Amino acid sequence: MAGIMFSDRVERRATHASELAGGIEHLLSRVHNPGPSTPTHRATDPMPRPALLASLLLLAASPCSGRTTIHLEPIAPGVFVHQGVHELPDRHNQGEIANIGFIEGQRCVAVIDSGGSPEQGRALREGIRALTRTPICYVINTHVHPDHIYGNRAFREPGVRFVGHHKLAAAMAARAAFYIDKASRDLDVALTAEDFVLPDIEVNGELELDLGERRLTLVAHATAHTDNDLTVYDETTQTLWLADLLFMDHLPVIDGSLNGWLKVLDRVRAIPAKRAVPGHGPVAAFWPADAAPEIRYLSELRTELRAAIKQGRTIEQAVASAGRSERNRWALFDEFHPRNVATAYAELEWEED
Amino acid sequence: MHRRPLVFSSLLLAIALLSPSLGSGASDMPDETAWVNGLRAKFIGEKAIEEGNDVIELSAPYRAEDPALVPLQITSRIPQTPERFIRKITLVIDNNPVPFGASFEFTPDSGKADIAMRVRVNSYSYVRAIAETNDGKVHMAKAFVKASGGCSAPIGGDLEAAMARLGKMKFKMDGERLTPQQPNLTQLLISHPNITGLQMNQISRMVQPAHYVEEVKVSFNDRPVMTAQTDIAISADPNFRFYFVPQGQGELKAEIRDNLGGRYSTTQTLTP
Numbered sequence: 001m002a003g004i005m006f007s008d009r010v011e012r013r014a015t016h017a018s019e020l021a022g023g024i025e026h027l028l029s030r031v032h033n034p035g036p037s038t039p040t041h042r043a044t045d046p047m048p049r050p051a052l053l054a055s056l057l058l059l060a061a062s063p064c065s066g067r068t069t070i071h072l073e074p075i076a077p078g079v080f081v082h083q084g085v086h087e088l089p090d091r092h093n094q095g096e097i098a099n100i101g102f103i104e105g106q107r108c109v110a111v112i113d114s115g116g117s118p119e120q121g122r123a124l125r126e127g128i129r130a131l132t133r134t135p136i137c138y139v140i141n142t143h144v145h146p147d148h149i150y151g152n153r154a155f156r157e158p159g160v161r162f163v164g165h166h167k168l169a170a171a172m173a174a175r176a177a178f179y180i181d182k183a184s185r186d187l188d189v190a191l192t193a194e195d196f197v198l199p200d201i202e203v204n205g206e207l208e209l210d211l212g213e214r215r216l217t218l219v220a221h222a223t224a225h226t227d228n229d230l231t232v233y234d235e236t237t238q239t240l241w242l243a244d245l246l247f248m249d250h251l252p253v254i255d256g257s258l259n260g261w262l263k264v265l266d267r268v269r270a271i272p273a274k275r276a277v278p279g280h281g282p283v284a285a286f287w288p289a290d291a292a293p294e295i296r297y298l299s300e301l302r303t304e305l306r307a308a309i310k311q312g313r314t315i316e317q318a319v320a321s322a323g324r325s326e327r328n329r330w331a332l333f334d335e336f337h338p339r340n341v342a343t344a345y346a347e348l349e350w351e352e353d
Numbered sequence: 354m355h356r357r358p359l360v361f362s363s364l365l366l367a368i369a370l371l372s373p374s375l376g377s378g379a380s381d382m383p384d385e386t387a388w389v390n391g392l393r394a395k396f397i398g399e400k401a402i403e404e405g406n407d408v409i410e411l412s413a414p415y416r417a418e419d420p421a422l423v424p425l426q427i428t429s430r431i432p433q434t435p436e437r438f439i440r441k442i443t444l445v446i447d448n449n450p451v452p453f454g455a456s457f458e459f460t461p462d463s464g465k466a467d468i469a470m471r472v473r474v475n476s477y478s479y480v481r482a483i484a485e486t487n488d489g490k491v492h493m494a495k496a497f498v499k500a501s502g503g504c505s506a507p508i509g510g511d512l513e514a515a516m517a518r519l520g521k522m523k524f525k526m527d528g529e530r531l532t533p534q535q536p537n538l539t540q541l542l543i544s545h546p547n548i549t550g551l552q553m554n555q556i557s558r559m560v561q562p563a564h565y566v567e568e569v570k571v572s573f574n575d576r577p578v579m580t581a582q583t584d585i586a587i588s589a590d591p592n593f594r595f596y597f598v599p600q601g602q603g604e605l606k607a608e609i610r611d612n613l614g615g616r617y618s619t620t621q622t623l624t625p
């Protein structure tokens with residue numbers, strides 16, 4: 001089923017290549033849906049959309065067969081993104097919740113995040129194959145979280161090199177056993193050691209990847225969303241793939257450092273990108289405008305927690321009160337906010353006064 | 354091209370890092386099995402237990418947002434007087450790999466035998482605060498906590514930063530100045546990763562060796578106000594909130610020792 005869908009897409013891609021390039025700005029989603037969204041939520045978006053988008057959405061309609069499907073949307077020439085869903089990882093979605101995709105050069109394809117399950121990894125690989133014959137040379141893992149790396153195994157073959165932050169291997173090593181157990185229980189997905197593929201190329205500072213007439217700049221950041229966040233900048237289209245350094249609609253999840261994250265956002269905000277790709281949210285975002293809600297959430301949380309700590313309020317009191325004004329602005333707020341508060345409180349109480 | 358395959362031993366590690374969703378299974382319901390079948394005998398012996406909130410109260414979240422950071426507050430219902438006081442409070446987490454969480458010794462100089470801390474809870478479990486008064490009586494308060502994976506959860510965040518400040522400590526006083534002859538609330542923050550020894554590293558294929566605070570001694574002008582024996586259930590960066598009664602100005606001092614022999618101390622001069 002998916003195979004037919006993809007070959008159909010290839011046809012369209014060929015015939016509408018020029019149209020696609022022209023329609024890209026329209027494809028940038030401005031949907032800020034505070035409620036749980038689905039890959040098709042834009043179908044109900046009242047904003048006018050070009051006809052092309054409508055046809056893409058038709059093609060992308062899920063067959064609801066229970067089988068993993070991939071809808072790779074072109075957001076810029078040679079840049080394709082599959083949109084995740086704003087849900088907790090569970091047995092139904094099998095952890096396939098993040099935005100993932102690829103960038104294609106003349107000589108090489110670079111996959112950016114491999115998916116939230118081995119099956120989604122295979123579907124992504126199939127989806128890429130249906131769109132291009134250019135070989136996959138790189139799989140870039142933007143960070144250690146399961147929804148971004150569990151498809152790794154599907155890409156493991158001669159000629160494919162895995163790329164990650166220099167702290168990714170250590171993070172995978174420290175978390176793998178724990179993650180495997182969690183996947184089996186929460187997702188009903190059986191993982192083994194083989195599903196975790198450590199990076200062949202470790203990025204410390206910056207690294208350039210040449211895809212053939214297309215250069216990607218990878219930057220390994222200091223601790224922010226996690227301690228192993230990697231971003232990808234495509235010079236050709238000025239696309240900044242931020243992965244989970246940018247959450248939209250889905251509440252940002254702090255698993256590294258609140259202070260560090262704000263610092264990194266300050267830095268990447270200055271990058272003159274035409275668009276950014278969030279790890280959770282629409283397939284493409286205006287940059288840096290669309291970082292505003294996340295920056296607001298994180299800064300307000302920090303301001304309130306600093307005040308609470310100064311007033312001698314306890315972590316329990318902070319969890320009950322800090323940052324509550326953001327509640328209606330985000331999906332999964334109740335699921336992740338209390339934990340964000342606890343994590344951030346434990347970090348901020350060590351700040352020097 | 355070389356790739357390092359990960360090799361796993363079949364250590365059964367428990368659950369739940371990023372997702373607050375919690376486990377299903379046999380242990381979802383409050384369950385006294387572990388307590389009845391051994392823990393009671395181990396921690397209390399044959400003595401009678403007075404259950405209830407007359408002497409001691411325990412508050413804990415029913416559902417823990419973060420199993421590695423579960424805030425507990427133990428509140429005493431009697432003042433610490435030389436005639437009658439709480440001598441010791443033992444914290445037991447029934448279903449943890451090491452059920453003994455900590456024990457805290459108090460004196461009349463403590464003023465109030467309250468203690469708050471953050472702990473790791475590894476599976477759905479009763480948490481118990483067992484108080485022994487100076488007359489030898491045992492009082493117990495308990496709370497059921499739904500959490501899982503607290504002990505085996507990988508050390509998240511920024512371990513490097515945490516290791517860099519290992520042993521750093523500070524007191525945070527509740528007010529600007531001391532109030533003599535009255536219980537004064539203070540908080541002791543200890544920077545220590547408190548590694549449980551249950552977190553497995555897949556590269557070394559080894560369990561990260563346990564490295565945790567074993568003893569905490571707090572005194573004011575050399576008179577002990579709170580002494581604790583602690584174990585791996587105490588969260589990373591141990592944090593204790595408690596009272597002491599100063600007679601006047603003086604030095605509040607904390608000394609800690611970890612299981613690898615590391616010793617650290619801090620002193621703060623306080624004035625009324």
Ligand SMILES: [Zn+2]
Pocket residue numbers: 143145225244279
């Ligand atoms: Zn993430």
